[in-house]
Amino acid sequence: MSAPLAVDVLLGLILVGLAAQVAIGEHLFRAIVFYVAFGLSMSVIWARLGAPDLALADAAIGAGLTGALMMVAFRRLVEIDPKQAQAQATRSSALAVLIGVLAAGMVATIGLTALTLEQQPGRAGLQVMETLGDTGLGNPITGVLLVFRGFDTLIEMTVLLTAFVGSRVMTTRSRFYVATIAGFQLPLVRTLVAVILPLAALIAMHLLWIGSDQPGGAFQAGSVLAGAGVLLLLTGTLLPASKSRALVRLALVAGVASLCVLVLAPMLRGQVAMAYLGRGSLLFAEALMMVSIATSLTLLFAGRPSLKVGRP
């Protein structure tokens, strides 16, 4: 891929411009919207740099879901106290600008120095590429995430679960949250849900399946499903429910549990912990991870421990 430098500079300028709008912009809501745009531009840059897995993940999770979570949090602030929610109180000062400039300078120096030093490809990366064939996988990222450094992924999934359980500390005490903004009396909404829901399911399954050999995987698939979940909540097809249900809790835990199985099962057969068990085992784990990711993120958006079907 040999895009001319000008395109890269342009992409960079767009990114910095959007970041400026997020950091310095006037209204909080505008800043959130620009953050979503910033995330999408980051995806383009990931694609430009040859990292399609990251592009997919950042678009779905970094831009989409983070933006949705921020917007719904903002909306809750507004529900509580409309005037206070946006209160500015920014104490702009020359010192802050100076520190910002110094920080940027420090990062630039570090980055440029690291770039100019004699660089060989990382040993770990080289070993991954060499050993990937033994695992039968085609996507090195999936290899790193689930085979070679699978334990990091297990803890990462636990972090996601912890975020949900942690948010429960707050939401057990608060009033009922409703996330619906547009009901089915609007004809467009009916069509939207009818089209997007099956499409999202299809795309998620596809991403899950091809993740072993092509860009994709459980995280991308799970976040697409979570996006569909957010849509359902916004349109009232799904409603937040306060009574926690066992099935939902199972869905939340399934991802971490499946990775625990991947770690412990080989030990029962006398092998090392997390010894590679074949592509099938990875798909099993990834499928359950997808379910967990979708459930956790949707419930974090809903602000309640469970969901119930709304009036269609």
Next chain:
Amino acid sequence: MTPAAQLLIGLVFVPLSTALVAVLLPPRRRRWAVVLGGLAWPCLLVPLSMAVAREQSVVMVFGGWAPPLGIGWRLDALGLVVLWVHALAGIAALPSAWRRFDPDLPESGPFWSLWMILATGVNLALLAADLFNLYVALELTTLAAVALIATDDGIAALAAAMRYLLLAVLGSLMYVLGVGLVYAQTGSLAMHQPGIEALNNVALVLMLTGLMVKAAIFPLHVWLPHAYSNAPGPVAAIMAAVVGKAALVAFWRIWFETAEAPPAQLADFLGLIGAAALVYGAIAAYLQPRLKMVIAYSSISHFGFLLLLLPLASQQAFQGAGFHLLAHGLAKAAMFLAAANIVVVLGSDSIRHLPGLDKRMPLEAFTLALAGVTLIGLPPSGGFTGKWMLLSAAWETGGWFWLVLIVLSGLMSAAYVFRILALTCFHPARRAVHHLHPRPPKITSLAALTLALLAVVIGLYPHPVLDLLGAGMPGMVR
């Protein structure tokens, strides 16, 4: 896999599966599962201690993929010591948590799950031999800790939790940048990287700064006093005992293991920062109007003290510092558990209410006294052993400045400890407090007292632990 390595897996997977089971169970049943898990994983420490005593360390590699391709775990003497602190403090905190978070409270459901998740994160942070694995472990620990602080619904606790979260994210940012630079330089994420020349100083400083935030080393300590003093009692106890220590242990490991030849000036500079933390924490502790704040600032002072290991790098200093970790962890947990009971009975932890405590709550007063003895470093307590070893190390290397500082730390700790103790034994003509709330079950007081007693008793029989720590840290100079 060796049996010892299998037990290592248990150290993380027993708390983790308990947490998963807790999430699955209905809220009212969760505490049973968590208590079981909380009592189960410490049992693994007994065979593991024997394994470490025999073999210096127990290692394990996931999937058979040797680093830098895969991730490894390592249990050495230092990790073992902190794991014991975690186990003992965790068990001692259970009665207090059981009473405080009974199932009628809405936030008790998430509390119990989070308690086990925190345990998982701490154990993992102590076992990690991979820089990025350490990062995710610390993230898990921080998130669980913040959520646990927030289980107290007061504005002070929520604000403290938020401040801790924001600062911790900032620390993580710096740490990750450092890790990225290490990878760019060496192509490996393992902590122990034999044979490379001096680690890029910038990477080292970044990682250490990030960890300093998490270990609340002055001047990056600002989150700690409010977080510890507003958290529910058992949460404060476990945080003081292990959460900050896990980051400190990581700090030491990166200093000695990863950066094989850190510059001496940096060691002295960090020693000075430790000195500043020590003095600042002690002075601030003396001036605080609330008991929990005194204990919290005392923690800041002692974390600074532990940083003195860096300029004094020697086997003896390491033994002293490691022993101090043990004694201090037990003593702090005991103090926070006692303070929690005091808050319940007296309604507040303001020191105005302390006079007459020795008559009203004798167990708690005695616990504070015993723990205070360890903090000051009076013989024959565990705190004394740690201080003595460090003093000897400073004497032998001719580090007069550090010597004076260590002695000073004892004196300053004495100042704020005696202030508290003197108040509790002081009987004014008119009692300050009029209404005493119902007392918590006696077992909560006894648990705290046991911890404080242990902290003193290990000073009487220090040799098993000292011998364990005797191998020193890999890469330690001299």
Next chain:
Amino acid sequence: MTSAVFVLVAAAIFGLGVHGLLVSAHIMRKLLALNLMLSALFLLLIVVPATIDGRPDPVPQALVLTGIVIAVSTTAFALALMVRLFRKQGHASIHPDIDPRLLGRKAPSKANKTAQGDDR
């Protein structure tokens, strides 16, 4: 050359994030600033290490993916904490010394405090 451009871009975004973090009192703005800084860092982590066979090194990519998920988890939790804090104290800031008039409201009075009451 491309890498250098993106390093500078990452540096600029990082600097903007730092500035935003220092200047804003509102917690959500701080969270936005932290997320910007994280994104800048991730960009640095991908751009700086050398490529393998023309494609970026898979290990940093996996690390960044993990980082993105951890970032979203932490942000989601922080948002829930912020909403709760807002409900309890009436403003979304953690600076204890903030002048209420800066936030556009009257100095706190007893009436205001009870209005913010608990809703267990």
